[in-house]
Amino acid sequence: MEISAENNPATLKADYKFTERDETFLREMKPHVEQFAEAFLDGFYLYIWNFGQTAEFLKDDMVLKRHRTQIRKWYLELFNGSYDIPYFQKLYKIGEVHVKLGLPTHYVNAAFNFVRVFTLDRVYQQYGDDPDRTGRLKAVEKILDINLDVLTSSYREGEMGRFLSLSPLEKTLLGFLKKISSYFNYLLAGALVLVAFSAIGLFGFDVYLLFSGQTSMETGILTTLGSLLILWAAIELIHEEIKRLKGGSFALEAFIxxxxxxxxxxxxxxxxxxxxxxNVLMYGGLVLCLGISYWLIVHKTKLND
Structure with missing residues (x-):
């Protein structure tokens, strides 16, 4: 990766106010960090294994062992006290690998959360009586923020690179499709509102038939309950569509x-x-199939979360 003006070492250190004193603090802490490195690794893998998709990237014991070695090396190098161009080039390389593997940036940020909490807790305990404890904690915060900045910059540059590689016609078409997509999203939201109002009308009509005596009590109650069920589902669908317009994922289960x-x-x-x-058996079979589909989608979503 080419080092740009905004992510070169000097600029990063200046922006994060990362000083030589911070480097000294980190270098002094390395012997202590080495003592709990294995505990860090055990906790780290226990943490990321709860992500749900970790097994897709760490497919076997060989890959896991190699990854553990690299994570240990990266973690200890946080406390080398020397953060020159080769150090940042290694970070850029790690970020590029993440992009090539298709690792979502969300998991990178979540993993850093564990690294931050674990390390700050250990440093806080280790240097309880040290007058420079606050400075040491801040140094850890800074180097972790710098690392996260560099790693996530790979994602930004990867997305920009893919966009710049498009031809002018492809860029124009992409922009046009995005506009059309947004219009259709609002059209869908409007259609769902109409469906909800129609469900309200259906419910009102069923209530009218029930109390006007134009239908039997049993039939009226069952049809009214059915209308309420449709109205509830339509309202839930509107809520899900609102979430999607705010950036959420497509809620297929709501349509089901x-x-x-x-x-x-x-x-x-x-x-x-x-x-x-x-006919009842046929519709019952359809409900069963849709119910299974609904469960599979919801179950997969929970696993991914």
């Missing part, structure tokens, strides 16, 4: 829930007649 609600209403109505047994 609405379909399930509509089918359940249909089943409730058909169940009142003994001549619709096959």
């Amino acid at each position: 829930a609405l379909a399930i609600a509509a089918l359940i209403r249909k089943i409730l109505i058909l169940s009142l007649s003994t001549t619709n047994t096959m």
